[in-house]
Amino acid sequence: MRFMRSKLFLFTVLLLLMAPDTGLADRVAPQKDESELSRRELWMKRREEKRARIEPARLSGFESGMLWLETRGLREILNFNYHGFYPRFASLSTGSGLAPGVRYWKPSLGGSPLDFQLAGAWSLRGYRHYSLQFGQIQKRGQVFSLEPVGIGAAGQFDEMQPKKEGFFTYLDLTYRNYPQEDFFGIGPDSRPENRTDYGLEDMSWDGVVGWQLNRWLGVGARVGYLQVNVDPGTDSRFLNTHLLFSDETAPGLIRQPDFLDVSAAVMIDYRDRPGNPHKGGMIGVYVSRFDERSGSAYEFNRLAVDIRQFIPLFSEQRRIALQVFGSADSPDEGAQVPFYLMQTLGGSDALRGFREFRYRDTRLLYFSGEYRWDASPAIELALFYDTGKVFSNRSDFDLEHLQKSWGGGIRLKTPRSVVMRFDIGRSREGTRFFFKFGPAF
Amino acid sequence: MSKQKRLALMPVLVMLFASGVQGQKFRSDDPVWEDPDRQPIPMPAVIDDRSMVVDFLVSTFTNRPDEEVPRAENINTLGEVPDSSWFTNRMTLRSMSIPELVKGPDSRDGPDMSKPWTIIRGKTQGITPGFTIVDGRGDTYFIKFDPPGHAQLATSTEVICTKFFHAFGYNVPEYYLARIRREDVQIGKDARLTDENGVKRAWTEKDVDRIFERVAVEDDGTVQVVASLKVDGTVVGPFKYSGTRSDDPNDIFPHENRRELRGLRLLAAWLNHDDSRSMNTLDAYVEPGYIKHHLSDFGSCLGSGSVRIQGRRAGNEYMLEWKPILKAALTFGIWDRPWRYVDYPTYPSIGRFEGDYFQPHLWRPEYPNPAFERMQNGDAFWACRTIARFTDEMIRAIVKTGQLKDREAEEYLITTLIKRRKKILQHYLGSMNPLADFEVNSAEGRPVLRFSNLGEACGVGEAESYEYQWFSFDNLTGARTSLGPVEVVAPPELRIPNDPGTGYSVVLIRTLSPDRKDWKKAVNVYLDHSPLRVIGIERE
Numbered sequence: 003m004r005f006m007r008s009k010l011f012l013f014t015v016l017l018l019l020m021a022p023d024t025g026l027a028d029r030v031a032p033q034k035d036e037s038e039l040s041r042r043e044l045w046m047k048r049r050e051e052k053r054a055r056i057e058p059a060r061l062s063g064f065e066s067g068m069l070w071l072e073t074r075g076l077r078e079i080l081n082f083n084y085h086g087f088y089p090r091f092a093s094l095s096t097g098s099g100l101a102p103g104v105r106y107w108k109p110s111l112g113g114s115p116l117d118f119q120l121a122g123a124w125s126l127r128g129y130r131h132y133s134l135q136f137g138q139i140q141k142r143g144q145v146f147s148l149e150p151v152g153i154g155a156a157g158q159f160d161e162m163q164p165k166k167e168g169f170f171t172y173l174d175l176t177y178r179n180y181p182q183e184d185f186f187g188i189g190p191d192s193r194p195e196n197r198t199d200y201g202l203e204d205m206s207w208d209g210v211v212g213w214q215l216n217r218w219l220g221v222g223a224r225v226g227y228l229q230v231n232v233d234p235g236t237d238s239r240f241l242n243t244h245l246l247f248s249d250e251t252a253p254g255l256i257r258q259p260d261f262l263d264v265s266a267a268v269m270i271d272y273r274d275r276p277g278n279p280h281k282g283g284m285i286g287v288y289v290s291r292f293d294e295r296s297g298s299a300y301e302f303n304r305l306a307v308d309i310r311q312f313i314p315l316f317s318e319q320r321r322i323a324l325q326v327f328g329s330a331d332s333p334d335e336g337a338q339v340p341f342y343l344m345q346t347l348g349g350s351d352a353l354r355g356f357r358e359f360r361y362r363d364t365r366l367l368y369f370s371g372e373y374r375w376d377a378s379p380a381i382e383l384a385l386f387y388d389t390g391k392v393f394s395n396r397s398d399f400d401l402e403h404l405q406k407s408w409g410g411g412i413r414l415k416t417p418r419s420v421v422m423r424f425d426i427g428r429s430r431e432g433t434r435f436f437f438k439f440g441p442a443f
Numbered sequence: 444m445s446k447q448k449r450l451a452l453m454p455v456l457v458m459l460f461a462s463g464v465q466g467q468k469f470r471s472d473d474p475v476w477e478d479p480d481r482q483p484i485p486m487p488a489v490i491d492d493r494s495m496v497v498d499f500l501v502s503t504f505t506n507r508p509d510e511e512v513p514r515a516e517n518i519n520t521l522g523e524v525p526d527s528s529w530f531t532n533r534m535t536l537r538s539m540s541i542p543e544l545v546k547g548p549d550s551r552d553g554p555d556m557s558k559p560w561t562i563i564r565g566k567t568q569g570i571t572p573g574f575t576i577v578d579g580r581g582d583t584y585f586i587k588f589d590p591p592g593h594a595q596l597a598t599s600t601e602v603i604c605t606k607f608f609h610a611f612g613y614n615v616p617e618y619y620l621a622r623i624r625r626e627d628v629q630i631g632k633d634a635r636l637t638d639e640n641g642v643k644r645a646w647t648e649k650d651v652d653r654i655f656e657r658v659a660v661e662d663d664g665t666v667q668v669v670a671s672l673k674v675d676g677t678v679v680g681p682f683k684y685s686g687t688r689s690d691d692p693n694d695i696f697p698h699e700n701r702r703e704l705r706g707l708r709l710l711a712a713w714l715n716h717d718d719s720r721s722m723n724t725l726d727a728y729v730e731p732g733y734i735k736h737h738l739s740d741f742g743s744c745l746g747s748g749s750v751r752i753q754g755r756r757a758g759n760e761y762m763l764e765w766k767p768i769l770k771a772a773l774t775f776g777i778w779d780r781p782w783r784y785v786d787y788p789t790y791p792s793i794g795r796f797e798g799d800y801f802q803p804h805l806w807r808p809e810y811p812n813p814a815f816e817r818m819q820n821g822d823a824f825w826a827c828r829t830i831a832r833f834t835d836e837m838i839r840a841i842v843k844t845g846q847l848k849d850r851e852a853e854e855y856l857i858t859t860l861i862k863r864r865k866k867i868l869q870h871y872l873g874s875m876n877p878l879a880d881f882e883v884n885s886a887e888g889r890p891v892l893r894f895s896n897l898g899e900a901c902g903v904g905e906a907e908s909y910e911y912q913w914f915s916f917d918n919l920t921g922a923r924t925s926l927g928p929v930e931v932v933a934p935p936e937l938r939i940p941n942d943p944g945t946g947y948s949v950v951l952i953r954t955l956s957p958d959r960k961d962w963k964k965a966v967n968v969y970l971d972h973s974p975l976r977v978i979g980i981e982r983e
Contacts, residue, residue, distance in 0.1 A: 053692035375776025
């Protein structure tokens with residue numbers, strides 16, 4: 003019996019010491035050795051163990067990629083060019099979709115102050131845009147620029163860069179072919195179910211001159227020749243504008259004359275950071291004259307005023323952003339404004355609860371107010387209320403029958419500029435979602 | 444006990460013995476004062492840099508501490524950090540002299556100014572223009588400048604903070620201040636740069652002109668620069684504040700569990716080193732063949748943000764911190780960050796640095812630092828004791844190495860550092876039992892354990908008495924057996940009992956203070972009785 007007990011004891015100890023499943027053997031045997039080691043010897047032992055399983059230090063593929071982007075990649079991507087040809091990505095018109103393109107840029111030709119630029123972009127929906135500039139072209143952020151006609155009067159003042167003093171003058175040749183522009187009819191009573199589309203093709207030959215006198219005051223002028231062609235739209239989901247509207251309900255639908263257009267603008271910009279304004283404001287005034295070259299049916303003057311003010315609410319973190327935009331086209335006696343040159347409301351920049359180009363007429367009044375607050379320096383939240391109307395009679399210049407939309411947004415930004423925004427707008431015609439680069443205004 | 448019962452208990456005894464072996468607390472050479480981590484290793488891989496974005500993402504989202512944070516691993520049994528490839532005990536164990544502090548890591552007087560400097564490489568674009576030069580003696584320096592309108596902001600800060608971090612015990616590069624004019628710089632024959640279009644080309648005089656147009660120039664036309672001497676050895680990349688380097692066998696302690704990196708949090712808070720992240724570290728492969736770990740780039744410390752004055756967020760909020768984001772978002776911005784309204788002085792050479800709003804426990808680097816996040820009382824005490832060793836005179840002497848021309852600004856900086864030092868000590872020494880300097884002595888022919896109260900010495904509070912209890916300690920099993928009741932004494936001196944037979948004893952001490960409740964936290968002091976000496980300290 004005693005023998006049996008001794009065997010049982012030995013068996014138990016051996017089992018505990020050696021059984022690999024329990025792990026105890028691993029703990030006891032080597033640790034008995036370790037117990038005799040000094041602290042330094044113990045640490046050295048761990049080092050020897052690591053030496054046996056050493057692996058080369060290297061960055062993961064993801065980290066290597068990110069590092070390349072941080073140190074060289076972004077700059078190389080932004081500056082990538084092949085003998086002066088740069089890739090570019092643009093949005094040509096609301097609803098055009100992303101438009102990849104290419105730009106050829108040759109600054110300081112032969113050491114002179116003259117630059118040359120040629121650019122082309124094509125969207126997946128068939129929108130095309132080509133431009134050629136030659137002369138002393140304004141650099142990004144250098145001076146206030148005056149854009150071609152197609153940009154729209156409000157867009158003239160969407161300049162986000164801090165201004166630097168300077169002068170520029172150049173020749174500008176622009177060709178656009180936008181095959182799916184929306185048209186709902188003219189006036190405040192146009193109906194969403196009357197959505198049609200048309201193709202807009204135009205070409206402008208302009209001389210441009212501009213001068214940024216100081217940080218806050220810039221002036222610009224553009225003189226040129228504008229050729230326009232309206233074609234049937236290519237969006238098969240909607241009726242063609244020509245089928246639902248006539249030259250009476252859509253002036254210029256049948257005949258599109260050439261124009262001599264002269265425009266000038268002045269911009270007073272006292273925003274603290276134009277791309278991410280927290281205080282200050284901006285006033286822009288735009289005047290232009292469209293002179294028909296083959297008659298006098300479509301001759302008119304345009305005056306547009308854009309006022310933006312940013313009011314901090316007792317903190318840099320909170321602010322009210324206000325925009326008032328008004329535009330009035332004054333046709334000559336007996337003349338009309340062609341529908342394709344009218345100012346519009348609706349879309350991501352004005353009256354965000356409505357579709358793009360939802361309202362258009364010869365006169366336009368628009369107000370937008372945003373309460374913006376910073377959740378963090380890089381995240382801005384906003385609640386907005388947009389209201390406005392289009393009209394044709396001067397007597398309707400009042401605050402009645404305004405269209406309304408409201409909503410909210412989240413914006414990601416750097417200290418200098420809003421990089422992107424995601425806005426949701428709601429109106430009686432539904433809810434609209436917008437993902438855009440740059441600030442709302 | 445019957446034989447059967449004893450037999451049944453054998454496996455249990457075996458297991459106890461096994462765990463005792465594993466848990467042996469003190470080894471023959473404890474406490475060690477040098478970590479043998481400078482063993483020759485093969486040349487490791489060179490990692491040019493690490494991704495800031497990945498470091499930010501990993502530190503912010505994944506590398507957060509568990510609920511149970513382990514004790515620092517690279518310490519000796521007294522809780523001290525042994526000398527290593529990371530750290531050299533300087534102010535941690537003794538007071539340095541003022542000349543030693545002022546000299547810092549410097550091995551020379553700075554770059555040779557007798558001949559023009561020759562640019563060998565650099566960059567003209569980006570937010571931090573700078574270049575590498577070779578001086579008349581053939582030494583290589585990297586030259587950095589101050590932002591326009593803020594002469595001496597970044598350059599003086601870099602030098603001042605280098606002296607502090609060196610005194611703490613970290614390896615740092617040598618930084619020297621110098622005054623130059625445009626004509627003191629010439630372009631080397633093969634000097635190349637990468638321009639704003641990403642094109643590599645030769646330097647031109649215009650490139651140098653452009654740099655001098657974009658930096659702070661003083662009234663006399665000179666430009667103060669900071670010249671950092673190339674560190675010895677081959678740079679093999681920055682170190683991370685977590686994990687270990689896979690190709691360095693010497694690197695066995697996860698960095699987040701290194702006491703000198705955890706405790707760095709308090710030093711960084713003191714000096715507002717908000718940029719204490721991987722990108723501002725440097726590993727160099729040095730003779731005779733090991734990796735030496737450095738902290739570097741202290742331009743974003745104090746009130747300097749390197750290329751501008753510190754932002755208001757610096758030291759107050761992480762780049763991405765959900766709590767304030769949600770608070771601001773959900774209250775429609777009505778809740779506002781209090782740090783937005785902190786008043787700062789308007790010294791151009793100081794920037795945004797202050798000591799009134801500063802709350803050391805709420806101080807934050809740019810984004811979470813894995814080692815800082817794991818700082819425990821033991822780590823904090825280690826750092827506090829070093830900070831407490833800096834006297835007002837020492838701080839003054841170090842600040843003067845910045846050679847600030849504006850005396851008022853210099854005085855403000857000194858006062859603010861003193862104020863911040865006091866706040867750190869008040870907070871951390873007030874939230875743990877601050878007993879220190881344990882030593883075996885004798886009184887009336889009997890051995891006693893004497894200690895000091897660092898909290899009292901720093902004016903944090905007053906101790907009424909000390910509650911203590913002696914235990915025998917079994918080094919193999921970790922078992923303690925009481926050697927007597929809990930007793931209370933007023934003076935910081937405890938009679939040491941005779942060897943209880945296990946060779947070790949431990950005394951648990953609590954400080955009783957009417958104004959500092961946290962001083963009641965336990966400090967365990969272990970004594971080795973052969974010969975009689977303090978061998979271990981642990982803090983609750």
